[in-house]
Amino acid sequence: MPDVAERAIHLMMAGTLDDLREVVHPGATNREAVAEPPACRGTGPEAFWATALWLRTGFSELAFTVDESVVERDLVVTYGRMSGRQTGDFVVWTAAGAVERAFAPTGRRFEVRHAHFQRVRDGLVVEHWAVRDDQSMAMQLGWLPPSPLYLARCARATRRARRAASASPSVPAAAAAPATTRPA
Template sequence: MSAIENKAVVQEFYDQWNAGTIDFERLVDADVANHQPDRDPERGLDNFRRAIQGVVTAVPDSKWTTIRLIAEGDLVVCHNTWSGTYGGDVFRGIPTVEGSRFSVEHVHIYRLTEGRIAEHWVVRDDLGMMVQIGAVSTPK
């Protein structure tokens, strides 16, 4: 697939997430590798789906806004804003203010194979989110 077609797949993934239903089988490879900064890489569609469901559970009104999509070959970089209302009272073991709104920027890198997401890496602003949801405070 072309870089333009790969960008369209990644954008469709976010559009579907925003709409509340992701067609994982069509958009994500069965052996997808998900690289997160806070854990070892996980492989497989079930693990990827479970990771997304964890985000949806914690932030049911998640909204992803694409700032820019850049593609070269089989790689797509998505710079986006993630916003929503944090529904839990704990984030990574730290107490939070339940119902806190947040908006943070992320950079996701996707490798696609045959029109499906085969690998995912992310750089997140976890500290910015933790400040906004009351898990940590900024120095005064």
């Protein structure tokens, strides 16, 4: 069971939709999708794939190192470190499905602790949620504390993402709005 959960996490970083279909149940839900593009909020491998694309649009060189996995009945808890480099706009969404803000690319690397909780039934992930150290990630990427220049770059990135979302609502704004890779 931990193999399926760990594989699902690794596939989010570098797998394909077909790969996700092998480990994610058609009715699987991701509780974390509330701040993600609307396409991520559905169920099944397609929604998980939309989350993977959303992450990959903002970050390159994504990796997850598993430090420990614990199994209790149908629940697998995977604790480890996620790392990557911010090379694109990272767009955060409201619960209503609108672009809330975008963090302009900084070109910086990050490595933060994550704990992922996944329910596994019949060899497939049926539910996911996580606890992440988003504040450390924001500090490592230079989002916090923001400089006046970085705030201006984020305002432009947010406008780009909002225009892209209104022009093509079915495409995640982060994917529709190419970003520069200038450091902050």
